[in-house]
Amino acid sequence: MTVPVLKQAGALLARYDVLISDVWGVVHDGLWALEPACAALAAFRERGGAVVLLSNAPGPSDHVARLLDAKRVPRTAWDSLVTSGDVTRALIAESHHKRAYHIGWASDRAVFEGLDVELVDEARADLVVATELNDYRTETPEQYRPLLSRFAARGLPFVCGNPDLVVHVGEDLLPCAGSLATIYEELGGSVAWAGKPYRPAYDLALAAAAGLRGGRPVEAEKVLVIGDAVRTDLAGARLMGFDSLFVAGGIHREETMRGGEVDPAGLARVLDGLPVQPVAAMAALA
Incomplete structure (x- = not known):
């Protein structure tokens, strides 16, 4: 066709x-x-x-x-x-986890506002939420593999707050949180995808x-x-x-x-x- x-x-x-x-x-x-x-x-x-x-x-x-x-x-x-x-907020609330490790920009933390969730360090986390890379202009997804490996070994659930792998910013093609979630699944971790192409969105x-x-x-x-x-x-x-x-x-x-x-x-x-x-x-x- x-x-x-x-x-x-x-x-x-x-x-x-x-x-x-x-x-x-x-x-x-x-x-x-x-x-x-x-x-x-x-x-x-x-x-x-x-x-x-x-x-x-x-x-x-x-x-x-x-x-x-x-x-x-x-x-x-x-x-x-x-x-x-919006989908991320719903998934966090449904998870009933109370201590989240956040990967992403500080401005993205609006997704946690009003939820009964504390943002904590790696050792205390029982949930991982990735909205972006911390700095997608200077970092690569592979730099996160050691951190993600430690979370996957502990069996922590992972909420991907942006399923896109990459995005254009002007002429630049930059990585998104979906690239981290893909690595997490490769490591055997469990990912909840908060967005397209999944039905909840x-x-x-x-x-x-x-x-x-x-x-x-x-x-x-x-x-x-x-x-x-x-x-x-x-x-x-x-x-x-x-x-x-x-x-x-x-x-x-x-x-x-x-x-x-x-x-x-x-x-x-x-x-x-x-x-x-x-x-x-x-x-x-x-």
Whole structure:
């Protein structure tokens, strides 16, 4: 099957009632809003559709919303926001563990606010929560292997607060907490993944969409997932039985783009072997 490559998405989006859109790589590039994408989402909303942003960002949604404001993503582009931080909070609460070792930025500790959890050192921890690397610009995931080996040997559960392996920040490709969780599983540790492509994140997104529609359930065939990552966005859409639109100019752009245009051969290689193909691809949402 050849996936059609679109220049504009208006006619495609009109077939759906709800868009579940990735954020990083689709709505902004890590630095600033991608204006054509925001305009496309705003136009969809103006026609009566609902837009739920679903992000693997490790912060709670209210914190991430303020970051989107700072990146100049207009509130007219979205109705609701669900983040990995929201799922992480739920998983921590459900775990009933009281002493957590945190890997990630100090600002990410908002996920612990209001929870009956103490942040402790390695020796006292009974739970590991990774939201990011402590400094993803200077560190590599492999530097954490000795620490992760000690936690795995003790059998500590690990909550991954951002299942992405890597992310673009401008032109830089930097590691995320998912790369640590992958090592932890290699070491025999148990990981709870708080975000895409796992069902808890989509269940929250669907609940948000139903709320926007006055409580009416959302039919799967009326939901379109928009994303730039095969491993998370396209896999999550397949899990849930939703159609997907692949943004080739995001995380896979080194493989799928040539001279600012989608390279059909590169696109085919990236999508090869997927049991369900996206309904279309674009260089960027517009």
